[in-house]
Amino acid sequence: MEFSFETTKDTPLGNTTPIAAAKFIQLGYSPADFYEHFPCFLSVKDLARFQSFSQCYQMTLGVAGHMAEVGVFRGAVSMFLAKLSLLYEPHTTTQVHGFDWFREPTQEELLTIPDGYNYYEPYQRISELIGVQGLQRYLLLHRLNVVTELEGFFKEHTHLQFKLVFLDAGDYDTVARCIREFWPRLSTGGVMIFDQFNHEAAPGETRAVKELLPPDAVIRTFPHGCMPTAYVIKGEMQAPTQTTTGWAKVRLAG
Template sequence: MDDPSPTMHDPNTQSQQDYTYREALEAYFQESLGSGVEKMENFTKYTPRQTLARFLARYEIFKLIENVHGSIVECGVLFGGGLMGFANISTILEPYNFQRKIIGFDTFSGFPEVAAEDLEGLLERKSTHLKKGGFAAPNAYEDLKQSIEVFNKNRFLSHFSKVEVIKGDFEETCEKYISDHPHLVISCLYLDFDIYKPTKVAIEKLVNRIPKGGVIVFDELNEEAFPGETIAVMEMIGIPNLRIRRFTFEPRISYAVIGE
Protein backbone atom coordinates (compact mmCIF):
# COMPACT_ATOMS: atom_id res chain seq x y z
CA MET A 1 0.00 0.00 0.00
CA ASP A 2 0.99 3.58 -0.46
CA ASP A 3 2.28 5.56 2.53
CA PRO A 4 -0.29 5.18 5.34
CA SER A 5 -1.58 7.98 7.52
CA PRO A 6 -0.29 8.34 11.10
CA THR A 7 -3.41 6.53 12.35
CA MET A 8 -2.47 3.49 10.27
CA HIS A 9 1.05 3.06 11.56
CA ASP A 10 2.18 -0.33 12.73
CA PRO A 11 4.01 -0.83 16.06
CA ASN A 12 5.64 -3.96 14.63
CA THR A 13 7.29 -2.03 11.82
CA GLN A 14 7.52 1.52 13.19
CA SER A 15 9.74 2.78 16.01
CA GLN A 16 8.77 5.13 18.82
CA GLN A 17 10.93 7.75 17.13
CA ASP A 18 8.66 7.50 14.07
CA TYR A 19 5.62 8.22 16.21
CA THR A 20 7.33 11.11 18.01
CA TYR A 21 8.40 12.68 14.73
CA ARG A 22 4.92 12.42 13.21
CA GLU A 23 3.28 13.93 16.26
CA ALA A 24 5.72 16.85 16.12
CA LEU A 25 5.15 17.23 12.37
CA GLU A 26 1.37 17.21 12.79
CA ALA A 27 1.58 19.92 15.46
CA TYR A 28 3.95 22.02 13.37
CA PHE A 29 1.73 21.77 10.30
CA GLN A 30 -1.32 22.91 12.24
CA GLU A 31 0.50 25.83 13.87
CA SER A 32 2.69 26.88 10.96
CA LEU A 33 2.21 30.17 9.11
CA GLY A 34 0.31 30.42 5.86
CA SER A 35 -2.93 29.30 4.28
CA GLY A 36 -3.52 25.71 3.26
CA VAL A 37 -2.48 26.43 -0.33
CA GLU A 38 0.61 28.34 0.83
CA LYS A 39 1.59 25.37 2.97
CA MET A 40 1.23 23.06 -0.02
CA GLU A 41 3.36 25.41 -2.11
CA ASN A 42 6.05 24.99 0.58
CA PHE A 43 5.43 21.27 0.94
CA THR A 44 9.07 20.36 1.65
CA LYS A 45 8.67 21.96 5.09
CA TYR A 46 6.05 19.41 6.01
CA THR A 47 6.64 16.28 3.94
CA PRO A 48 8.60 13.44 5.61
CA ARG A 49 11.81 12.53 3.84
CA GLN A 50 10.48 8.99 3.35
CA THR A 51 7.53 10.33 1.39
CA LEU A 52 9.78 12.55 -0.69
CA ALA A 53 12.00 9.54 -1.39
CA ARG A 54 9.01 7.56 -2.65
CA PHE A 55 7.97 10.44 -4.90
CA LEU A 56 11.50 10.65 -6.30
CA ALA A 57 11.42 6.90 -6.93
CA ARG A 58 8.20 7.30 -8.89
CA TYR A 59 9.81 10.07 -10.91
CA GLU A 60 12.74 7.78 -11.76
CA ILE A 61 10.34 4.98 -12.67
CA PHE A 62 8.40 7.34 -14.91
CA LYS A 63 11.60 8.39 -16.68
CA LEU A 64 12.24 4.71 -17.46
CA ILE A 65 8.90 4.40 -19.26
CA GLU A 66 8.56 7.94 -20.61
CA ASN A 67 9.09 6.71 -24.16
CA VAL A 68 7.26 3.40 -23.68
CA HIS A 69 3.69 3.40 -24.90
CA GLY A 70 0.96 2.45 -22.45
CA SER A 71 -0.81 3.39 -19.25
CA ILE A 72 0.35 3.19 -15.65
CA VAL A 73 -1.59 0.73 -13.50
CA GLU A 74 -1.23 0.94 -9.72
CA CYS A 75 -2.48 -2.09 -7.81
CA GLY A 76 -3.17 -0.80 -4.31
CA VAL A 77 -4.03 2.88 -3.95
CA LEU A 78 -5.03 3.55 -0.32
CA PHE A 79 -5.31 7.38 -0.02
CA GLY A 80 -4.01 8.00 -3.54
CA GLY A 81 -0.75 9.86 -2.97
CA GLY A 82 1.21 7.55 -5.24
CA LEU A 83 -1.46 7.49 -7.92
CA MET A 84 -1.69 11.27 -8.05
CA GLY A 85 2.10 11.48 -7.96
CA PHE A 86 2.23 9.57 -11.25
CA ALA A 87 -0.63 11.70 -12.60
CA ASN A 88 1.20 14.95 -11.84
CA ILE A 89 4.52 13.70 -13.20
CA SER A 90 2.86 12.61 -16.43
CA THR A 91 1.01 15.91 -16.76
CA ILE A 92 4.22 17.89 -16.21
CA LEU A 93 6.53 15.86 -18.49
CA GLU A 94 4.12 14.90 -21.27
CA PRO A 95 1.12 17.27 -21.12
CA TYR A 96 -0.21 16.20 -24.51
CA ASN A 97 -0.04 12.43 -24.03
CA PHE A 98 -3.77 11.81 -23.65
CA GLN A 99 -3.27 8.07 -24.20
CA ARG A 100 -1.31 7.59 -20.97
CA LYS A 101 -3.95 6.82 -18.37
CA ILE A 102 -3.15 6.53 -14.67
CA ILE A 103 -5.32 3.66 -13.42
CA GLY A 104 -5.67 2.62 -9.77
CA PHE A 105 -7.31 -0.46 -8.25
CA ASP A 106 -8.25 -0.84 -4.58
CA THR A 107 -11.04 -2.25 -2.45
CA PHE A 108 -10.82 0.78 -0.10
CA SER A 109 -12.36 -1.57 2.47
CA GLY A 110 -9.08 -3.32 3.23
CA PHE A 111 -7.79 -6.77 2.39
CA PRO A 112 -10.71 -9.00 1.30
CA GLU A 113 -8.88 -12.01 2.75
CA VAL A 114 -5.44 -13.14 3.86
CA ALA A 115 -4.13 -16.37 2.30
CA ALA A 116 -1.91 -18.99 3.89
CA GLU A 117 0.95 -17.70 1.72
CA ASP A 118 0.72 -14.33 3.47
CA LEU A 119 1.40 -15.98 6.80
CA GLU A 120 4.31 -18.23 5.86
CA GLY A 121 7.57 -18.07 7.80
CA LEU A 122 8.42 -16.80 11.26
CA LEU A 123 7.18 -13.30 10.51
CA GLU A 124 8.96 -11.59 13.40
CA ARG A 125 7.95 -8.30 11.80
CA LYS A 126 4.45 -9.40 10.83
CA SER A 127 2.32 -6.36 10.17
CA THR A 128 -0.68 -5.80 12.41
CA HIS A 129 -2.55 -4.89 9.22
CA LEU A 130 -2.08 -8.41 7.82
CA LYS A 131 -5.66 -9.50 8.39
CA LYS A 132 -9.04 -9.32 6.67
CA GLY A 133 -9.96 -5.64 6.46
CA GLY A 134 -6.36 -4.55 6.97
CA PHE A 135 -5.52 -1.13 5.51
CA ALA A 136 -9.17 -0.19 5.15
CA ALA A 137 -9.56 3.43 4.10
CA PRO A 138 -13.21 4.44 4.59
CA ASN A 139 -14.26 7.40 2.40
CA ALA A 140 -10.89 7.40 0.62
CA TYR A 141 -12.53 6.55 -2.71
CA GLU A 142 -14.86 9.55 -2.56
CA ASP A 143 -12.02 11.78 -1.39
CA LEU A 144 -9.79 10.64 -4.24
CA LYS A 145 -12.51 11.24 -6.81
CA GLN A 146 -12.76 14.82 -5.53
CA SER A 147 -8.97 15.14 -5.75
CA ILE A 148 -9.12 14.08 -9.40
CA GLU A 149 -11.79 16.69 -10.14
CA VAL A 150 -9.56 19.43 -8.70
CA PHE A 151 -6.51 18.01 -10.54
CA ASN A 152 -8.37 18.22 -13.86
CA LYS A 153 -8.74 21.98 -13.47
CA ASN A 154 -4.98 22.44 -13.78
CA ARG A 155 -3.89 20.42 -16.82
CA PHE A 156 -3.93 20.46 -20.60
CA LEU A 157 -6.46 18.39 -22.56
CA SER A 158 -8.68 18.10 -19.52
CA HIS A 159 -11.56 16.91 -21.72
CA PHE A 160 -9.67 13.59 -21.92
CA SER A 161 -9.89 11.43 -18.80
CA LYS A 162 -6.46 11.03 -17.20
CA VAL A 163 -6.92 9.28 -13.84
CA GLU A 164 -9.25 6.36 -13.26
CA VAL A 165 -9.95 4.73 -9.91
CA ILE A 166 -11.62 1.33 -9.77
CA LYS A 167 -13.16 0.29 -6.48
CA GLY A 168 -13.81 -3.30 -5.42
CA ASP A 169 -12.33 -6.79 -5.19
CA PHE A 170 -9.56 -6.91 -7.80
CA GLU A 171 -10.42 -10.42 -9.01
CA GLU A 172 -13.76 -9.04 -10.18
CA THR A 173 -12.85 -5.49 -11.15
CA CYS A 174 -9.79 -6.55 -13.16
CA GLU A 175 -11.80 -8.92 -15.35
CA LYS A 176 -14.45 -6.27 -15.97
CA TYR A 177 -11.91 -3.55 -16.70
CA ILE A 178 -10.09 -5.71 -19.25
CA SER A 179 -13.41 -6.64 -20.85
CA ASP A 180 -14.43 -2.98 -21.07
CA HIS A 181 -10.94 -1.85 -22.20
CA PRO A 182 -9.56 -4.60 -24.47
CA HIS A 183 -7.10 -2.09 -25.95
CA LEU A 184 -5.23 -1.66 -22.64
CA VAL A 185 -1.43 -1.55 -22.94
CA ILE A 186 0.58 -1.08 -19.74
CA SER A 187 3.91 0.72 -19.59
CA CYS A 188 4.19 0.41 -15.79
CA LEU A 189 2.54 -2.15 -13.53
CA TYR A 190 2.97 -1.05 -9.92
CA LEU A 191 2.28 -3.97 -7.58
CA ASP A 192 1.32 -2.64 -4.15
CA PHE A 193 -1.45 -4.97 -3.03
CA ASP A 194 0.87 -6.30 -0.29
CA ILE A 195 -0.78 -9.73 -0.23
CA TYR A 196 -0.58 -12.93 -2.24
CA LYS A 197 -3.85 -13.51 -4.06
CA PRO A 198 -4.52 -10.16 -5.79
CA THR A 199 -0.81 -9.87 -6.65
CA LYS A 200 -0.96 -13.27 -8.34
CA VAL A 201 -4.08 -12.25 -10.27
CA ALA A 202 -2.46 -8.97 -11.36
CA ILE A 203 0.57 -10.81 -12.72
CA GLU A 204 -1.60 -13.39 -14.46
CA LYS A 205 -3.95 -10.89 -16.10
CA LEU A 206 -1.79 -7.84 -16.75
CA VAL A 207 1.86 -8.73 -17.38
CA ASN A 208 1.09 -9.90 -20.92
CA ARG A 209 -0.01 -6.32 -21.68
CA ILE A 210 3.44 -4.85 -20.92
CA PRO A 211 5.67 -4.29 -23.97
CA LYS A 212 9.43 -4.70 -23.93
CA GLY A 213 10.92 -1.77 -22.05
CA GLY A 214 7.91 -1.53 -19.76
CA VAL A 215 8.39 -1.87 -16.02
CA ILE A 216 6.98 -3.98 -13.20
CA VAL A 217 7.38 -2.29 -9.82
CA PHE A 218 7.31 -4.16 -6.52
CA ASP A 219 6.56 -2.49 -3.20
CA GLU A 220 6.92 -5.47 -0.85
CA LEU A 221 9.38 -7.78 -2.59
CA ASN A 222 11.73 -9.40 -0.04
CA GLU A 223 9.58 -7.83 2.70
CA GLU A 224 9.29 -9.94 5.84
CA ALA A 225 6.14 -8.15 6.99
CA PHE A 226 4.30 -9.09 3.77
CA PRO A 227 5.72 -12.33 2.26
CA GLY A 228 2.74 -12.94 -0.03
CA GLU A 229 3.94 -10.58 -2.77
CA THR A 230 7.29 -12.35 -3.10
CA ILE A 231 5.65 -15.78 -3.17
CA ALA A 232 3.26 -14.68 -5.92
CA VAL A 233 6.17 -13.35 -8.01
CA MET A 234 8.12 -16.57 -7.49
CA GLU A 235 5.19 -18.71 -8.60
CA MET A 236 4.04 -16.61 -11.55
CA ILE A 237 7.30 -15.23 -12.99
CA GLY A 238 10.27 -16.63 -11.11
CA ILE A 239 12.83 -14.45 -9.39
CA PRO A 240 15.74 -15.65 -11.60
CA ASN A 241 13.83 -14.53 -14.68
CA LEU A 242 13.92 -10.89 -13.55
CA ARG A 243 16.76 -8.40 -13.25
CA ILE A 244 15.44 -6.79 -10.07
CA ARG A 245 16.83 -3.34 -9.37
CA ARG A 246 16.44 -0.88 -6.55
CA PHE A 247 17.10 2.73 -5.60
CA THR A 248 19.84 3.73 -3.19
CA PHE A 249 17.56 6.26 -1.47
CA GLU A 250 14.34 4.21 -1.07
CA PRO A 251 14.54 0.80 0.65
CA ARG A 252 11.21 -0.82 -0.29
CA ILE A 253 10.59 -0.09 -3.96
CA SER A 254 12.22 -2.38 -6.53
CA TYR A 255 11.56 -2.88 -10.21
CA ALA A 256 12.31 -4.94 -13.31
CA VAL A 257 12.35 -3.82 -16.92
CA ILE A 258 10.58 -6.24 -19.23
CA GLY A 259 12.86 -7.73 -21.86
CA GLU A 260 16.13 -7.07 -20.04
Protein backbone atom coordinates in the same frame (compact mmCIF):
# COMPACT_ATOMS: atom_id res chain seq x y z
CA MET B 1 11.89 -17.91 18.62
CA GLU B 2 10.32 -14.79 17.10
CA PHE B 3 12.37 -12.70 14.71
CA SER B 4 11.89 -9.30 13.22
CA PHE B 5 13.48 -8.80 9.86
CA GLU B 6 13.01 -5.75 7.65
CA THR B 7 10.89 -3.87 10.21
CA THR B 8 13.90 -3.61 12.53
CA LYS B 9 15.40 -1.22 9.97
CA ASP B 10 12.28 0.96 10.00
CA THR B 11 13.88 3.55 12.27
CA PRO B 12 12.67 7.12 12.91
CA LEU B 13 15.50 8.38 10.67
CA GLY B 14 13.88 10.19 7.77
CA ASN B 15 10.39 10.16 9.30
CA THR B 16 8.54 13.20 10.64
CA THR B 17 8.87 12.98 14.42
CA PRO B 18 5.74 13.42 16.58
CA ILE B 19 7.32 16.57 18.03
CA ALA B 20 7.81 18.02 14.53
CA ALA B 21 4.25 17.06 13.49
CA ALA B 22 2.81 18.83 16.56
CA LYS B 23 4.99 21.87 15.86
CA PHE B 24 3.75 22.08 12.24
CA ILE B 25 0.23 22.60 13.61
CA GLN B 26 1.28 24.87 16.48
CA LEU B 27 3.17 27.25 14.21
CA GLY B 28 -0.06 28.22 12.51
CA TYR B 29 0.58 27.32 8.88
CA SER B 30 -2.40 27.41 6.52
CA PRO B 31 -3.48 24.42 4.39
CA ALA B 32 -2.04 26.25 1.36
CA ASP B 33 1.35 26.43 3.10
CA PHE B 34 1.37 22.65 3.39
CA TYR B 35 0.99 22.13 -0.35
CA GLU B 36 2.65 25.22 -1.79
CA HIS B 37 5.70 24.86 0.45
CA PHE B 38 5.53 21.10 0.79
CA PRO B 39 9.33 20.49 0.99
CA CYS B 40 9.30 22.38 4.32
CA PHE B 41 7.21 19.58 5.79
CA LEU B 42 7.81 16.50 3.64
CA SER B 43 9.74 13.71 5.36
CA VAL B 44 12.89 12.38 3.75
CA LYS B 45 11.27 8.93 3.52
CA ASP B 46 8.28 10.29 1.61
CA LEU B 47 10.60 12.30 -0.60
CA ALA B 48 12.50 9.08 -1.37
CA ARG B 49 9.24 7.26 -2.15
CA PHE B 50 8.15 9.81 -4.72
CA GLN B 51 11.63 10.08 -6.16
CA SER B 52 11.51 6.32 -6.77
CA PHE B 53 8.25 6.66 -8.72
CA SER B 54 9.63 9.63 -10.62
CA GLN B 55 12.78 7.72 -11.63
CA CYS B 56 10.72 4.77 -12.84
CA TYR B 57 8.44 7.10 -14.74
CA GLN B 58 11.42 8.77 -16.45
CA MET B 59 12.68 5.34 -17.50
CA THR B 60 9.39 4.67 -19.30
CA LEU B 61 9.24 7.90 -21.33
CA GLY B 62 9.00 6.75 -24.93
CA VAL B 63 7.68 3.29 -24.03
CA ALA B 64 4.12 2.76 -25.27
CA GLY B 65 1.34 2.18 -22.78
CA HIS B 66 -0.61 3.55 -19.86
CA MET B 67 0.24 3.52 -16.16
CA ALA B 68 -1.58 1.64 -13.41
CA GLU B 69 -1.69 1.63 -9.65
CA VAL B 70 -3.33 -1.27 -7.84
CA GLY B 71 -4.30 -0.16 -4.35
CA VAL B 72 -4.96 3.56 -4.72
CA PHE B 73 -6.07 4.59 -1.20
CA ARG B 74 -6.06 8.45 -1.12
CA GLY B 75 -4.55 8.59 -4.58
CA ALA B 76 -1.14 10.13 -3.82
CA VAL B 77 0.78 7.89 -6.24
CA SER B 78 -1.90 7.83 -8.97
CA MET B 79 -2.20 11.61 -8.88
CA PHE B 80 1.58 12.02 -8.82
CA LEU B 81 1.90 9.86 -11.94
CA ALA B 82 -0.99 11.69 -13.63
CA LYS B 83 0.71 15.02 -12.92
CA LEU B 84 4.04 13.73 -14.24
CA SER B 85 2.24 12.66 -17.40
CA LEU B 86 0.60 16.08 -17.67
CA LEU B 87 4.03 17.66 -17.29
CA TYR B 88 6.13 15.44 -19.57
CA GLU B 89 3.67 14.08 -22.16
CA PRO B 90 0.71 16.47 -22.37
CA HIS B 91 0.01 15.60 -26.00
CA THR B 92 0.08 11.80 -25.69
CA THR B 93 -2.87 9.55 -24.91
CA THR B 94 -1.16 8.12 -21.80
CA GLN B 95 -3.49 7.78 -18.83
CA VAL B 96 -3.23 6.49 -15.27
CA HIS B 97 -5.61 3.68 -14.29
CA GLY B 98 -6.20 3.40 -10.56
CA PHE B 99 -7.67 0.11 -9.31
CA ASP B 100 -9.17 -0.11 -5.82
CA TRP B 101 -12.36 -1.42 -4.27
CA PHE B 102 -12.66 1.72 -2.06
CA ARG B 103 -14.41 -0.50 0.48
CA GLU B 104 -15.03 0.25 4.14
CA PRO B 105 -13.73 -2.57 6.36
CA THR B 106 -16.34 -4.65 8.15
CA GLN B 107 -16.62 -4.48 11.96
CA GLU B 108 -14.96 -7.89 12.11
CA GLU B 109 -12.03 -6.74 9.93
CA LEU B 110 -11.60 -3.58 12.02
CA LEU B 111 -10.79 -5.74 15.06
CA THR B 112 -7.73 -7.15 13.28
CA ILE B 113 -6.46 -3.97 11.57
CA PRO B 114 -3.64 -2.34 13.58
CA ASP B 115 -3.84 1.40 14.34
CA GLY B 116 -2.84 3.49 11.34
CA TYR B 117 -3.36 0.65 8.83
CA ASN B 118 -6.97 1.24 7.83
CA TYR B 119 -6.69 2.07 4.13
CA TYR B 120 -10.29 3.07 3.51
CA GLU B 121 -10.84 6.08 1.26
CA PRO B 122 -14.38 7.04 0.18
CA TYR B 123 -14.71 6.80 -3.60
CA GLN B 124 -16.76 10.01 -3.61
CA ARG B 125 -14.02 12.04 -1.93
CA ILE B 126 -11.17 10.90 -4.19
CA SER B 127 -13.38 11.41 -7.25
CA GLU B 128 -14.07 14.98 -6.18
CA LEU B 129 -10.36 15.59 -5.55
CA ILE B 130 -9.54 14.38 -9.05
CA GLY B 131 -12.38 16.39 -10.57
CA VAL B 132 -11.61 19.70 -8.89
CA GLN B 133 -8.06 19.58 -10.29
CA GLY B 134 -9.26 18.74 -13.79
CA LEU B 135 -7.46 15.40 -13.74
CA GLN B 136 -10.40 13.21 -14.74
CA ARG B 137 -9.09 12.76 -18.29
CA TYR B 138 -5.64 11.78 -17.00
CA LEU B 139 -6.60 9.51 -14.09
CA LEU B 140 -9.37 6.92 -14.39
CA LEU B 141 -10.53 5.09 -11.28
CA HIS B 142 -11.78 1.51 -11.52
CA ARG B 143 -13.74 0.48 -8.48
CA LEU B 144 -13.43 -3.28 -8.32
CA ASN B 145 -12.05 -6.24 -6.40
CA VAL B 146 -8.92 -7.04 -8.37
CA VAL B 147 -8.84 -10.66 -7.21
CA THR B 148 -12.26 -11.50 -8.63
CA GLU B 149 -12.92 -8.78 -11.21
CA LEU B 150 -9.63 -7.77 -12.90
CA GLU B 151 -9.68 -10.65 -15.36
CA GLY B 152 -13.20 -9.69 -16.51
CA PHE B 153 -12.18 -6.02 -16.72
CA PHE B 154 -9.41 -6.88 -19.19
CA LYS B 155 -11.68 -9.22 -21.16
CA GLU B 156 -13.93 -6.22 -21.66
CA HIS B 157 -11.12 -3.73 -22.41
CA THR B 158 -8.79 -5.84 -24.52
CA HIS B 159 -6.74 -3.00 -26.01
CA LEU B 160 -5.23 -1.76 -22.75
CA GLN B 161 -1.43 -1.87 -22.63
CA PHE B 162 0.85 -0.49 -19.91
CA LYS B 163 4.32 0.96 -19.52
CA LEU B 164 4.31 1.33 -15.72
CA VAL B 165 2.43 -0.77 -13.17
CA PHE B 166 2.66 -0.21 -9.42
CA LEU B 167 1.32 -2.99 -7.19
CA ASP B 168 0.43 -1.91 -3.65
CA ALA B 169 -2.22 -4.28 -2.32
CA GLY B 170 0.18 -6.89 -1.12
CA ASP B 171 -1.42 -10.22 -0.23
CA TYR B 172 -0.69 -13.31 -2.33
CA ASP B 173 -4.04 -13.50 -4.15
CA THR B 174 -4.00 -9.83 -5.11
CA VAL B 175 -0.40 -9.71 -6.31
CA ALA B 176 -0.72 -13.06 -8.12
CA ARG B 177 -3.85 -11.96 -9.98
CA CYS B 178 -2.24 -8.64 -10.88
CA ILE B 179 0.94 -10.25 -12.23
CA ARG B 180 -1.16 -12.69 -14.29
CA GLU B 181 -3.19 -9.86 -15.81
CA PHE B 182 -0.66 -7.02 -16.08
CA TRP B 183 2.58 -8.79 -17.06
CA PRO B 184 1.34 -9.84 -20.53
CA ARG B 185 0.00 -6.29 -20.99
CA LEU B 186 3.25 -4.58 -19.95
CA SER B 187 5.28 -3.34 -22.92
CA THR B 188 8.89 -4.47 -23.22
CA GLY B 189 10.92 -1.76 -21.51
CA GLY B 190 8.00 -1.03 -19.17
CA VAL B 191 8.38 -1.22 -15.40
CA MET B 192 6.50 -3.19 -12.75
CA ILE B 193 7.01 -1.79 -9.25
CA PHE B 194 6.41 -3.71 -6.01
CA ASP B 195 5.74 -1.91 -2.74
CA GLN B 196 6.72 -4.73 -0.40
CA PHE B 197 8.72 -7.40 -2.23
CA ASN B 198 11.15 -9.03 0.20
CA HIS B 199 9.40 -7.50 3.21
CA GLU B 200 8.08 -9.45 6.16
CA ALA B 201 4.91 -7.35 6.13
CA ALA B 202 3.82 -9.02 2.87
CA PRO B 203 5.27 -12.52 2.44
CA GLY B 204 2.59 -13.33 -0.16
CA GLU B 205 3.91 -10.57 -2.40
CA THR B 206 7.38 -12.14 -2.53
CA ARG B 207 5.88 -15.58 -3.15
CA ALA B 208 3.73 -14.34 -6.04
CA VAL B 209 6.65 -12.50 -7.64
CA LYS B 210 8.89 -15.57 -7.42
CA GLU B 211 6.22 -17.92 -8.72
CA LEU B 212 4.87 -15.84 -11.58
CA LEU B 213 7.53 -13.53 -13.00
CA PRO B 214 9.91 -15.05 -15.56
CA PRO B 215 12.70 -16.79 -13.59
CA ASP B 216 15.40 -14.66 -15.24
CA ALA B 217 13.68 -11.33 -14.45
CA VAL B 218 16.15 -8.95 -12.82
CA ILE B 219 14.60 -7.68 -9.59
CA ARG B 220 16.07 -4.30 -8.76
CA THR B 221 15.72 -2.05 -5.74
CA PHE B 222 15.96 1.68 -5.10
CA PRO B 223 19.31 2.52 -3.52
CA HIS B 224 17.90 5.52 -1.63
CA GLY B 225 14.42 4.37 -0.68
CA CYS B 226 12.52 2.17 1.73
CA MET B 227 9.20 1.47 -0.03
CA PRO B 228 8.54 0.62 -2.81
CA THR B 229 11.15 -2.07 -2.32
CA ALA B 230 11.61 -3.39 -5.85
CA TYR B 231 11.02 -3.00 -9.58
CA VAL B 232 11.47 -5.09 -12.70
CA ILE B 233 12.05 -3.79 -16.22
CA LYS B 234 10.31 -6.13 -18.60
CA GLY B 235 12.80 -7.69 -20.97
CA GLU B 236 15.91 -6.75 -19.05
CA MET B 237 18.35 -9.57 -19.62
CA GLN B 238 21.79 -8.50 -18.52
CA ALA B 239 23.38 -7.12 -15.38
CA PRO B 240 23.70 -3.36 -15.80
CA THR B 241 26.84 -1.31 -15.79
CA GLN B 242 27.10 1.51 -13.30
CA THR B 243 26.66 4.94 -14.86
CA THR B 244 28.00 8.22 -13.53
CA THR B 245 24.53 9.04 -12.20
CA GLY B 246 24.29 5.70 -10.43
CA TRP B 247 21.56 4.46 -12.74
CA ALA B 248 21.73 1.32 -14.75
CA LYS B 249 22.24 0.92 -18.46
CA VAL B 250 19.77 -1.66 -19.59
CA ARG B 251 19.87 -4.04 -22.51
CA LEU B 252 16.56 -5.39 -23.62
CA ALA B 253 15.66 -8.69 -25.15
CA GLY B 254 14.41 -8.66 -28.71
